[in-house]
Amino acid sequence: METVSFILFSFLGALVMVGSIGTVWSRNPVTSALFLVLNFFALGGIYLLLEAQFIAVVQVIVYAGAIMVLFLFTIMLLNLDDEQALKEKFDLQKGFGILLGGVLLVEVLYILGLKINLPQKSTTLTPVEIGEAKNIGRELITNFLFPFEIVSILLLLAVVGAIVLAKKNFSPNT
Amino acid sequence: MPEIGLNHFLVLSAILFSLGLFGIMTRRNAVVVLMGVELILNAANLNLVAFSKFNGTMSGVMFSMFGIILAAAEAAVALAIVLNIYARFKTVDIGEIDTMRE
Numbered sequence: 284m285e286t287v288s289f290i291l292f293s294f295l296g297a298l299v300m301v302g303s304i305g306t307v308w309s310r311n312p313v314t315s316a317l318f319l320v321l322n323f324f325a326l327g328g329i330y331l332l333l334e335a336q337f338i339a340v341v342q343v344i345v346y347a348g349a350i351m352v353l354f355l356f357t358i359m360l361l362n363l364d365d366e367q368a369l370k371e372k373f374d375l376q377k378g379f380g381i382l383l384g385g386v387l388l389v390e391v392l393y394i395l396g397l398k399i400n401l402p403q404k405s406t407t408l409t410p411v412e413i414g415e416a417k418n419i420g421r422e423l424i425t426n427f428l429f430p431f432e433i434v435s436i437l438l439l440l441a442v443v444g445a446i447v448l449a450k451k452n453f454s455p456n457t
Numbered sequence: 458m459p460e461i462g463l464n465h466f467l468v469l470s471a472i473l474f475s476l477g478l479f480g481i482m483t484r485r486n487a488v489v490v491l492m493g494v495e496l497i498l499n500a501a502n503l504n505l506v507a508f509s510k511f512n513g514t515m516s517g518v519m520f521s522m523f524g525i526i527l528a529a530a531e532a533a534v535a536l537a538i539v540l541n542i543y544a545r546f547k548t549v550d551i552g553e554i555d556t557m558r559e
Contacts, residue, residue, distance in 0.1 A: 292461050296469050307480030315489050333510045345525050350532045357536045361543050380482030388475035422515045434526050441530030448537035
C-alpha cells in the first residue's frame with residue numbers, strides 16, 4: 284500500500300513539475316495553457332492521494348474546466364499567435380526572476396529540512412471523512428457560514444466586474 | 458520505499474510556488490503572468506490540503522475551497538482587464554504598457 288502511494292506520488296509529482304515548468308518555459312501561450320491543464324489534472328490526482336475527494340473534483344471542474352476555458356478563450360480572442368515575437372529575451376529581469384525563485388526555493392527547502400514537528404491534533408474525524416462532501420457541506424453552513432456568505436458576495440462582484448470591464452470601451456479617444 | 462509524509466507535499470508545493478514566481482518575474486505576456494499567479498494559488502491550496510490531512514482538521518480543506526473560488530473570481534476579472542488592455546494598447550506585453558510610469 285505504501286509502495287503504491289509512493290509510486291503514485293512520484294508519478295503525479297513529476298507530472299505537476301513538468302506541467303508547471305512547461306507553463307513558465309514555453310514560448311507559445313497556447314502551449315503554456317495546455318501544460319497548465321496537465322498541471323491541474325496532476326494536482327487533482329495529488330488531492331485524491333491526500334484523501335480530499337471533494338477538493339479533487341472541484342479542482343478538475345473549476346480549474347481544468349472553467350478557468351482554463353477562460354484562459355484559452357482569451358488567448359484565442361487576442362490572436363496571440365502572431366505575437367510570438369514578443370521579446371522574451373534573457374535580460375536583467377530574467378536573471379532576477381531566476382535568482383528570486385531559486386533563493387526562495389532554497390529557503391523553503393532549508394526550513395523544511397529542519398524537520399520541525401507539527402502539533403498533531405486528535406479529532407474524531409478520520410482522514411477519509413475530512414474530504415467527504417457531506418462533512419464539507421456541514422462545515423460550510425455551520426463554522427464557515429460567514430466566509431461562505433462573503434465568498435458569495437465576492438463571486439457576485441467578480442461577475443459584475445467582469446461584465447463591466449468587458450462591455451465598457453476604454454479606447455483612447457473617448 | 459519511504460512513507461509519504463507531510464514534508465513530501467510541502468516540498469512539491471514549494472517547487473510549484475517558486476516556478477510560479479519565476480513565471481511572474483520573467484514572462485512578458487500578461488496572460489502567461491496570470492498563469493503564474495494560478496500556479497502560486499495552486500501551491501497554497503496544496504499546502505492547505507496537506508496540512509488538513511496530517512493535522513486531522515477540516516479547516517485546511519475549507520480554506521483551500523475558498524482559495525479555488527478566489528482563483529476563479531480573479532481569473533475572470535483579470536482576463537477582462539487583459540482584454541481591455543489589448544483593446545487600448547494593441548499589445549499584452551507588460552513591458553510596453555507603461556503609461557502610468559511616464
